[in-house]
Amino acid sequence: MQEGIVFEVQRFTIHDGPGLRTELFLKGCPLRCDWCSNPESWKTYIQLGVYKSKCIGKKKCGACLEVCGSEDALEFYRGKLVAMDDSQREACFPCFAECPSDAIKQWGNVMSVDQCMEIIRKDKGYYERSGGGVTVSGGEPLMQSDFVAELFAKCKEENIQTCFETTLCANWSEVEKILPVTDIMIADIKHMDTKIHKKYTGVGNELILENLQKVAETGKELILRIPVIPNVNDDMQNIAATADFILNEMHGNIRTLQLLSFMRLGEEKYKSLGLEYKMEDVKVRRISFQKHVNAIATYFNERGIHCLVGTKEKE
Ligand code: SF4
Ligand code: SF4
Numbered sequence: 017m018q019e020g021i022v023f024e025v026q027r028f029t030i031h032d033g034p035g036l037r038t039e040l041f042l043k044g045c046p047l048r049c050d051w052c053s054n055p056e057s058w059k060t061y062i063q064l065g066v067y068k069s070k071c072i073g074k075k076k077c078g079a080c081l082e083v084c085g086s087e088d089a090l091e092f093y094r095g096k097l098v099a100m101d102d103s104q105r106e107a108c109f110p111c112f113a114e115c116p117s118d119a120i121k122q123w124g125n126v127m128s129v130d131q132c133m134e135i136i137r138k139d140k141g142y143y144e145r146s147g148g149g150v151t152v153s154g155g156e157p158l159m160q161s162d163f164v165a166e167l168f169a170k171c172k173e174e175n176i177q178t179c180f181e182t183t184l185c186a187n188w189s190e191v192e193k194i195l196p197v198t199d200i201m202i203a204d205i206k207h208m209d210t211k212i213h214k215k216y217t218g219v220g221n222e223l224i225l226e227n228l229q230k231v232a233e234t235g236k237e238l239i240l241r242i243p244v245i246p247n248v249n250d251d252m253q254n255i256a257a258t259a260d261f262i263l264n265e266m267h268g269n270i271r272t273l274q275l276l277s278f279m280r281l282g283e284e285k286y287k288s289l290g291l292e293y294k295m296e297d298v299k300v301r302r303i304s305f306q307k308h309v310n311a312i313a314t315y316f317n318e319r320g321i322h323c324l325v326g327t328k329e330k331e
Contacts, residue, residue, distance in 0.1 A: 033179035035148025044159035053281035057155030065288030149177025
């Protein structure tokens with residue numbers, strides 16, 4: 017039986033796919049989007065994060081130091097734990113178990129397909145009544161495609177709808193493993209210019225666009241998303257190029273295009289992992305930005321692409 021590394025399980029979610037859903041977030045992502053709100057998903061392995069404001073102090077507690085035994089692995093400032101040596105985070109977790117104040121957070125757990133199914137089955141009645149099911153997201157779950165393929169196959173045996181949220185930044189052979197057991201796919205177009213795509217996500221867009229075309233050819237139900245990021249991909253030149261791609265290369269073969277307005281999320285998680293949050297200086301005037309996003313949606317709809325703002329599916 018396959019095992020996966022899952023960093024979060026959410027029940028009764030409504031954003032990633034229709035109806036009420038159980039959503040599993042898997043670790044590992046080949047992209048590094050500047051605006052990512054889940055930096056704990058990036059590494060494929062289980063990590064520990066440090067929330068220094070929660071540490072009650074080395075003098076009062078010191079449980080992590082005691083169990084670790086390595087002064088080099090744990091960094092304290094003014095008596096509080098502020099960081100860990102990254103190389104220690106991969107395999108060594110006794111300090112997490114000992115911390116009495118949640119100052120050390122473990123990102124990721126090994127879960128078997130059966131363990132996941134036990135959680136998924138609990139809400140079968142809700143899926144049936146709401147048209148929902150299970151969604152696997154990330155990170156990039158194609159980095160654990162064998163695990164997802166087995167999990168989704170079990171779901172299909174039990175008539176549970178499956179939805180797969182992906183960057184499509186993977187070899188087609190990985191996508192092929194999950195296509196037969198996936199009912200709905202959710203994928204992004206982040207930028208049509210590969211150089212700009214690389215600048216803001218760490219990878220070019222060629223493989224993603226090629227895979228999007230291939231998915232469109234299969235006729236698989238596809239929800240396409242654009243995370244609308246100010247001064248990155250929200251200019252009309254890029255928006256028009258995106259519309260051209262959807263109409264010409266994907267033959268308009270999508271269920272919906274969803275526009276997700278940029279939100280500052282996940283800053284604390286960056287700090288806990290000792291990572292830089294690159295959107296720190298991006299200021300958004302919420303009302304005018306929302307008007308701009310609405311205007312982009314109008315543009316897509318006028319070009320014949322069914323486009324909504326947000327993740328909620330509407331007719
Ligand atoms: S175990 Fe937790 S609360 Fe205690 S010193 Fe370490 S980080 Fe701080
Ligand atoms: S693809 Fe998603 S999970 Fe990966 S870095 Fe970008 S926003 Fe984060």
